[in-house]
Amino acid sequence: MSKHNLKNRNHFTAPVEAGGPSSGPLTAEELQLAARNHAMPLEALREDITPAGLHYLLTHFDIPYIAPETWSLRIGGAVDREIELNLEDLKARPNVTMPVTLECAGNGRSLLKPRPLSQPWVLEAVGTASWTGTPLAPILAEAGLAGDAVELVFTGADRGIQGGTEEPYARSLTVAEAMHPEVLLVYEMNGAPLPPQHGFPLRLLVPGWYGMASVKWLASIEAVTSRFEGYQQAVAYHYMQGPEGPGLPVTRIRVRSLMVPPGIPDFFTRKRVMDAGPVMLRGRAWSGHGEIERVEVGIDGEWMPAHLDPPAGDFAWTGWSMVWLAAPGEHELRCRAMDSSGALQQTTQVWNYQGMGNNMAQLVHVTVR
Numbered sequence: 552m553s554k555h556n557l558k559n560r561n562h563f564t565a566p567v568e569a570g571g572p573s574s575g576p577l578t579a580e581e582l583q584l585a586a587r588n589h590a591m592p593l594e595a596l597r598e599d600i601t602p603a604g605l606h607y608l609l610t611h612f613d614i615p616y617i618a619p620e621t622w623s624l625r626i627g628g629a630v631d632r633e634i635e636l637n638l639e640d641l642k643a644r645p646n647v648t649m650p651v652t653l654e655c656a657g658n659g660r661s662l663l664k665p666r667p668l669s670q671p672w673v674l675e676a677v678g679t680a681s682w683t684g685t686p687l688a689p690i691l692a693e694a695g696l697a698g699d700a701v702e703l704v705f706t707g708a709d710r711g712i713q714g715g716t717e718e719p720y721a722r723s724l725t726v727a728e729a730m731h732p733e734v735l736l737v738y739e740m741n742g743a744p745l746p747p748q749h750g751f752p753l754r755l756l757v758p759g760w761y762g763m764a765s766v767k768w769l770a771s772i773e774a775v776t777s778r779f780e781g782y783q784q785a786v787a788y789h790y791m792q793g794p795e796g797p798g799l800p801v802t803r804i805r806v807r808s809l810m811v812p813p814g815i816p817d818f819f820t821r822k823r824v825m826d827a828g829p830v831m832l833r834g835r836a837w838s839g840h841g842e843i844e845r846v847e848v849g850i851d852g853e854w855m856p857a858h859l860d861p862p863a864g865d866f867a868w869t870g871w872s873m874v875w876l877a878a879p880g881e882h883e884l885r886c887r888a889m890d891s892s893g894a895l896q897q898t899t900q901v902w903n904y905q906g907m908g909n910n911m912a913q914l915v916h917v918t919v920r
Contacts, residue, residue: 571794572665572904581671590675596811596835599679599863599870600650603741606678607762608748609655609670611720611783612711615768619752624736628704628773631695638738638752644685647735649758650864652679652837656761656788656801660906667906674809674913679835679867682756684737688730691774696726700774703729704781705755708768716782722766723779724757733758733866736769758866759803759839761908763788791904798903803839805910806896808846808871808888810834812915823917827879832857834886837868841891846871849885849898849912857886877919887912 577585588609595605619638627633655676660667662674691703706721728734735756738745745751750767757764763783779785784800791798811833814825836843836859846857846869860870871886887896896912903909 572663572667574665577661577671578668581668584670588670590672591678593675593809593812595678596809597833599867600681600741601678603680603743603746603749606680606740606749607653607655607676609657609676609762610709610748611713612709614747615708616747617708617752617768622752624753624769625771626690626694626773627771629697629700629776630774631697632693634690634694636690641685641736641738641753644689646683646685648681648683648739649733649735650679650681650867651756651758652677652804652863652866652868653762653765654804654807654837656763656907657905657909658807659909659911662911663900663902663906663909667904669906677807677809677837679863680740681742682735682737683739683742684735684753684756686732687734687736687755688732690736691730691772694774696774697776699776700726701777702726702775702779704771704773704775704779705766705769706771706773707750707766708770714782714786716786718781719770720766720783721779721781722764723775723781723784724764726774728757761788761801761804761839763801787905788907789905790907792902793904801907804837805908806836806838806840806843806888806890806892806894807910808834808836808843808886808896809913810848810884810886810915813875813877813884814917823915825877825917825919827877827919830875830877831872832875832884832886833870833872835868835870836886836888838888838890838892838894839866840894843869843888844891845889847887848873848875849883849887850875851883854887877917879919882917882919884915884917885912 658676661671702723788801789798814823847854857871857873862869889895
């Protein structure tokens with residue numbers, strides 16, 4: 552029986568998140584998750600490339616300790632020949648450096664009503680780093696995928712329990728998805744070795760997809776002849792309207808834009824305060840479904856077009872800006888983007904049970920003095 556077979560599992564008491572959505576205050580479990588994981592401060596949207604320490608971070612289980620001198624990556628399963636590569640082998644191969652925007656699929660979850668119980672992201676679970684690594688496709692070609700191989704399973708060194716299931720964190724891509732030229736095995740972030748929390752010594756990078764696909768602390772790649780049914784693939788990361796699945800799998804990033812909050816914040820409420828007069832509103836927009844074609848800024852319900860900068864890369868966010876003549880009083884600012892597929896951010900929530908892909912347009916409350 553395959554180690555990925557659902558029947559070969561140890562079962563434990565279901566965690567709190569299995570209890571479904573909540574209309575009450577944040578739970579102790581949510582606060583604990585929020586303390587372990589961190590978001591990118593929205594003022595970091597000013598940067599084309601997010602510093603590693605400001606980039607969003609989600610760690611499902613524990614950060615594993617991996618000694619680079621003994622670590623290796625095994626490629627096996629339904630292949631003509633198994634391959635084992637250490638870090639120096641990978642670094643000796645042709646390399647690519649590219650900026651890629653990664654966003655957590657649960658970004659915006661805490662804003663949904665009722666609130667799905669999991670990591671309580673607000674809006675800041677995003678970041679754009681410059682990643683360096685080697686393309687995956689040539690390595691798969693060298694291994695020689697069997698004719699009946701349908702997916703590649705990527706397994707990390709981190710292990711834990713979720714949904715009553717104990718297993719390592721693992722995700723799969725179809726053969727066609729894995730062979731895309733932009734899919735990389737990366738070992739550097741912003742010109743330095745991957746930090747431990749971002750997957751040292753090696754992680755998968757799947758540009759255009761939500762972050763769950765870019766498996767960290769990569770330990771093995773296995774070609775399989777049937778669909779992978781691990782928890783993170785078959786149960787988690789689905790658009791569902793209730794606890795009974797399977798729903799639609801989460802894949803590419805939905806179009807989104809965010810604004811650098813203008814003025815200064817109130818410490819507790821984060822409401823913005825600023826002086827009257829002209830102010831340059833700035834932000835970023837991105838999508839996994841095509842280029843950003845338009846960004847609009849809403850001032851008290853009136854939408855106006857923003858200027859777009861060239862994108863930072865084929866899979867990286869696009870800067871935008873607009874001058875606002877701020878008049879004294881209370882104001883509500885929003886921003887929304889549209890991509891080349893025609894998808895436009897909505898101003899009302901589209902609720903789902905796991906709180907995935909909530910790209911509702913950002914709302915910023917501003918007091919102008």
